[in-house]
Amino acid sequence: MKSVLFVCTGNTCRSPMAEGLLKAALPKGSDVHVSSAGVAAMPGQSASRETAVILKKKGAALDRFKSRQLDATILEQTDLVIALSSSHADMVKRSAPEFAQQVNLLTDFIDPEEGLQGVDVPDPFGMNSDAYEEVAEVIELAIPGILSAVEKL
Template sequence: MRGGARRAWPSQLRQDATEDCVVASFTILTVCSGNICRSPLAEQLLRVGLVRWPEVALGSAGTIGLTGQAMPYEAADLSRHFGGDPSLHVARVLTAEHLSEADLVFAMSREHRRAIVELYPRAIRYTFTIREFARLVNGVTDEDLEEAAALPLHDVVGRFSTLVGFAASQRGAVNPPESPDDDDVVDPYRRSDEVYAESARQLVPAVNEVVSLFHRSTRVHQP
């Protein structure tokens, strides 16, 4: 369960140079509809950005997961273009257990966020659309990260956990987007290359914002 002893997903164990494996302690889950385009792309790009921390596990799932399917070539090409590895991805359907084991959930749209909370209401505390999260933490200062700064530098899991609470605290404090759609990543499945490109243009900056914040949270310290 979240916040207690947690079983690591077998696909989310990271190999370490000095150990056979390291069991992750902070789990990020990305969610879309079929788990073949947006959520695996987000998962793979977050993995690239957060690779230095074996404490972080990443996974993805779909609200109507196209179980067993690989990513379509357009989405796989985008992943490779941005440094990801789509080769081992296999789609799966989202379950309440996945959500109970996550520390942070990134939905690809408001529709997915609603579905997540309906499936597992407790997840409302740590579920955001990925563009929403990026918007909420945009412009964060070191002073805003004082809760993370109070923790030991080696407590990566603790520092990452404070970011979830900080982002949640910004709901209602940060101006809403000009359009509600600005918190969504468009679904490119079975659509043109232009729509795939547009989807990436919406997703990649949000991923970069998340990665940047996580990196900063490991460097801040109290004066």
């Protein structure tokens, strides 16, 4: 089984949203495990209300989701790590250099014509629903590139 991990700060907004959207995009019966974690997460929290609303609108609900702190055990079980910002990618690479080759920035999976490669996905925490919608749009632009990368694993 192939494994994809999304990483953000608290694992309640961006990374669970990416997790849900990628799961919804995968074909039925896919052999890809998708999860998420945070570099500074408080384990056991639900996804933010705004994230849950957006995922539901897009038919991508997360069942029984609980936030979790990123650790070496999670990384050992992962083939592709997708960070939502360059600081998240750097933190993973510094804390676990043996996994550095697996770490990518989400926006690097977006078609270069969009002009978003190398850009951080902004943290919508505490903002209005428009901020969460913008995050979902950026993640959705990356989904085709992520699916292509997963096929090559």
